[in-house]
Amino acid sequence: MENQSSNQIEPRMGRRLLLFPLPLQGHINPMMQLASILYSKGFSITIIHTNFNSPNRSNYPHFTFHFINENLSEGEKSASDIAAIVQLLNVRCVRPFHDCLVKLLSDVSEEPIVCLISDAICHFTHAVANELKLRRMVLRTGGATSLHVFSTFPLLKEKEYLPVRDSQLEEPVVELPPLRVKDLPVSKTSDPEDLYQVVVEMVNGTKASSGVILNTFEDLEQPSLAILRQAFGIPVFPIGPFHKRFPASSSSLLTQDESCISWLDKQEPRSVIYVSFGSIAAVNESEFLEISWGLANCKQPFLWVVRPGSTSRSDWLETMPKEFLEALDIRGHIAKWAPQQEVLAHPAVVAFWTHNGWNSTLESICEGVPMICMPCFTDQRVNAKYVSDVWGVGVQLEKLEREEIERTINGLMLETKGEKLRSRILHLKEKATQCLRQGGSSYQSLESLVTHILSSEL
Numbered sequence: 001m002e003n004q005s006s007n008q009i010e011p012r013m014g015r016r017l018l019l020f021p022l023p024l025q026g027h028i029n030p031m032m033q034l035a036s037i038l039y040s041k042g043f044s045i046t047i048i049h050t051n052f053n054s055p056n057r058s059n060y061p062h063f064t065f066h067f068i069n070e071n072l073s074e075g076e077k078s079a080s081d082i083a084a085i086v087q088l089l090n091v092r093c094v095r096p097f098h099d100c101l102v103k104l105l106s107d108v109s110e111e112p113i114v115c116l117i118s119d120a121i122c123h124f125t126h127a128v129a130n131e132l133k134l135r136r137m138v139l140r141t142g143g144a145t146s147l148h149v150f151s152t153f154p155l156l157k158e159k160e161y162l163p164v165r166d167s168q169l170e171e172p173v174v175e176l177p178p179l180r181v182k183d184l185p186v187s188k189t190s191d192p193e194d195l196y197q198v199v200v201e202m203v204n205g206t207k208a209s210s211g212v213i214l215n216t217f218e219d220l221e222q223p224s225l226a227i228l229r230q231a232f233g234i235p236v237f238p239i240g241p242f243h244k245r246f247p248a249s250s251s252s253l254l255t256q257d258e259s260c261i262s263w264l265d266k267q268e269p270r271s272v273i274y275v276s277f278g279s280i281a282a283v284n285e286s287e288f289l290e291i292s293w294g295l296a297n298c299k300q301p302f303l304w305v306v307r308p309g310s311t312s313r314s315d316w317l318e319t320m321p322k323e324f325l326e327a328l329d330i331r332g333h334i335a336k337w338a339p340q341q342e343v344l345a346h347p348a349v350v351a352f353w354t355h356n357g358w359n360s361t362l363e364s365i366c367e368g369v370p371m372i373c374m375p376c377f378t379d380q381r382v383n384a385k386y387v388s389d390v391w392g393v394g395v396q397l398e399k400l401e402r403e404e405i406e407r408t409i410n411g412l413m414l415e416t417k418g419e420k421l422r423s424r425i426l427h428l429k430e431k432a433t434q435c436l437r438q439g440g441s442s443y444q445s446l447e448s449l450v451t452h453i454l455s456s457e458l
Ligand code: UDP
Pocket: 025, 026, 027, 029, 248, 252, 256, 276, 277, 278, 279, 280, 281, 305, 336, 337, 338, 339, 340, 341, 356, 357, 358, 359, 360, 361, 363
C-alpha cells in the first residue's frame, strides 16, 4: 500500500472513539479501515461488534474489542434477503448494544469516550446514543451518489417509480439523470416495503447524526456531495479512498487465496479478466453456466472468484461443460476468495467483471482497471450506471448470456474502446492518489473530521 504522509501514527491524545460496524464484509472493511485511520490520528479505538461475522481481533492488537450477542439463528444469518437481516439486527442489537455502552461509559479506567461512529444502516444506535447523551456520527460505506438517491425514496414513491415495475425498467428517472428505473437501488430478493423502511430509517438516522463520513473523494462525486451537504444539513466528510491508507486484507472474513498472485505472475501483462461479485451476491445455476460459457468462449485468461455459497450447487465444478474445463486448464484460475486489492494492482489484470459493490468499484478505480458492470442489487445499480455513463470507466453487461459476455469482453479488449476506458480511469486513479496527499481534498477533510470530533468537548 502507498505510504501516504497522512498515514503516520500520531501520538495518543487520550480520547477514545467507539466504532460499530454492520457485520457484513463490505461494511466491516471500510469501518476497520476508518478505525485504523482515526487511530493514526491519535484516537484510541474500541470496536463494538456482533458475534456474527466478527473480525479477527488478533489483526488489531492496538484496538479494544467488545462483542455483543445479536441472537441471530443460523437460518437468519444465511438468508439472502439483506433487508430482512438488517431489520433483525436493528431490533436484536438494541438491548445488548445499550448495555455494552453503559458499561463502557462508566469505565473510568479508560480514556474519555468522545464519539460513537456507527454504520449508517444501524439506525437503532441513534436512540441509544441519544439516551446516553453520547455524540454519534455515522459512516456510510456506499458512495455519495447512492446516498443521495436513497434520500429521494419518499419522492420516488410519490412519483410511482417505487415499487419498481418490470414494464417501466427502461424509462428514465427524470429527477435523477442519467438513472433509468432499472438503475434504482432496489433488490429482487427483498420485500420492497422492508427495503423502503430500511432506507428511510438509514437516511433519517444519518440526518440526525452529528456528521457523516464517506469513503469517497471530491473529484469523484463532487455534485452529489454538494447536494448531500445542502439536503442533509450536517457536516459531510469525504475522506476516501480508505483502502489506499489501510488495506482490507486484515478484516477479511474469508482466507484470501494467495495462489491468485503466483498464477497472475505467469500471465501476460494486461491480459486477465478478473471476475468477482463480492461477498453477498449469488447467481443461479443457469446464470452460472452462462458465465462459464462466456469465459470459455471469449478466449481471454481469467481469474474467477467462486465464493462458497455464491452458487446453489457445491459440486458445480463437476457439472461444468467440457469446453469450460479445457479453458480453465489452459488459461483460467478459480479461487474461493482472492486478495482483491493485490489482484487489481497486478499488471496482468486488464479488466474487472464486477457486481459494483462500492468497495470493489473504488478499488478498481484506484488501480486504474476498467470494469464490466453486472450490478445485482441496491446501490450496485447506481454505482454501475455512474461507472459506465458518468465516469466512462466501464461498460455494462446488458444480459447475463454467453454471447453477450463474449461480445462485451472482446469489445473491451479492442484497442480503441479499451484504451479510451483505460485513459479515463487512469485519470481518476491519479485524482484518487492526489486527494490523499498533504493539501488534497480527502487529506483536508480528515483534518476537519478530527477537529469536528474534538469540538464536542468545547
Ligand atoms: N473481496 C476480497 N476478495 C474477494 C472478493 C472481494 O477481499 O475475492 C473484498 C473486496 O476487496 C471488497 C469487499 O470484499 O473490499 C467487497 O465489498 P463490496 O462493497 O465490493 O461488495 P459486497 O461484498 O459488500 O457486495
